[in-house]
Amino acid sequence: MYDIVIVGAGTAGLSAAIYAERAGKKALVLEAAAYGGQIINTPDIENYPGIAHISGFDFATGLYNQAKDLGAEIKFEKVLGIETDGNEKIVKTSGGEYRCKAVILATGAKNxxxxxxxxxxxxxxxxxxxxxxxxxxxxxxxxxxxxxxxxxxxxxxxxxxxxxxxxxxxxxxxxxxxxxxxxxxxxxxxxxxxxxxxxxxxxxxxxxxxxxxxxxxxxxxxxxxxxxxxxxAIGQSPDNTAFANVTKLDSKGYIEAGEDLKTGTDGIFTAGDCRTKTVRQLTTAASDGAVAALAACAYIDAL
The missing domain is CATH 3.50.50.60 (FAD/NAD(P)-binding domain)
Known part of the structure; x- marks a missing residue:
């Protein structure tokens, strides 16, 4: 039983894990492929506040290690769907299923x-x-x-x-x-x-x-x-069809959510490039992760 299951180990997902663990919650991050998301393909990041230059791989690795060092558990399994059971959520994956109190969807987008x-x-x-x-x-x-x-x-x-x-x-x-x-x-x-x-x-x-x-x-x-x-390089598209039963998707498949990052289903939040938003940048992904994690923690504390 986890407090929060985070789907996706990109910038938004790993930032959410860091904030969840620092808030005293037990977090599990599930990732279908490799950690870091698309930022690992960037040779030089020069627009992240406070860091003049860093490679995308080094940035992502720093996030990954920070989340793990704080206690987050990270497993490489593809999430197939989510079901609700009262106040609990059941996250089904290629390797089994996990119960939790809250879910953060940070699946990103693909080319x-x-x-x-x-x-x-x-x-x-x-x-x-x-x-x-x-x-x-x-x-x-x-x-x-x-x-x-x-x-x-x-x-x-x-x-x-x-x-x-x-x-x-x-x-x-x-x-x-x-x-x-x-x-x-x-x-x-x-x-x-x-x-x-x-x-x-x-x-x-x-x-x-x-x-x-x-x-x-x-x-x-x-x-x-x-x-x-x-x-x-004609843009990106999300892959959120597996979560259509617990979230509302727009015409392009992005999860509909405002700046509070609530999906409309109690206990399910979203963060990063997979959601409806105007600006999709490294800084906004990290910000989303923090906001979603703190919102999930507040939701759990109110149960």
Missing amino acids: RPLGLDNEKELVGKGVSYCATCDGMFFRNQPVAVNGGGNTAVEDAEFLANFCSKVYIIHRRDAFRADEKEVERLKAKENVEFILNATVTKLNADDKGLKSIEVTDKNTKEVRTLEVNGLFV
Whole structure:
């Protein structure tokens, strides 16, 4: 019997575990894959208050060790669903089930695919969703980045440092990314902007990606780009369908919750990128974790 079960070992989930343990509650963190979430793919964090520079892996490892040292239990099991039993919650996983008084859902979000034929088969063979993870495989080779947000622009700038050519493809005529980042990318001589266009086809042989076809949204003209790598950065999507019986999801699958992080089911809270929110940053994930943990503790104390 645990006080709080936290689903997800990203920044929000591990922050929640730290605050829960410091409040004297017994916390269990359940994670389907690896701890840290998507931040582990970031080579240099420079926007977290009080820390000028740190790698995403080091940041996540620090959180993980801090939570464990405080007494949090962390198990690597996939959560399959949640049921309520009076004031108790039953969290069912691939390894069994756990009873607790409160649950914090901090499942994060995953990269959104383009949805093209053979895209899944080409992951690891030219298609990637993480430039910092796979970019170095394409040194001195032409690549493309698809997306218009900060991640896409940052990926293109990173790749331009060692790839021979970088195309950045965006379906609109203006970027959602910070203007400062866009201007910095425009200064790169080996970067070409392709706007009002979408990637419509992936061409490959048995060795991997060879080229992509890009279609202009206005003229319908199709252009073939000879690239060995395509980095997809078109946003993220949550995976909360297993919790639809105990939470309300919006049209995109995010858990509906306000700044109090309550889901609408007593004793079930949420935190981080998996919930409806405007800003999804490292600082807001950590903040959510703290708020959700303290709210869960208050709920337990009132039982």
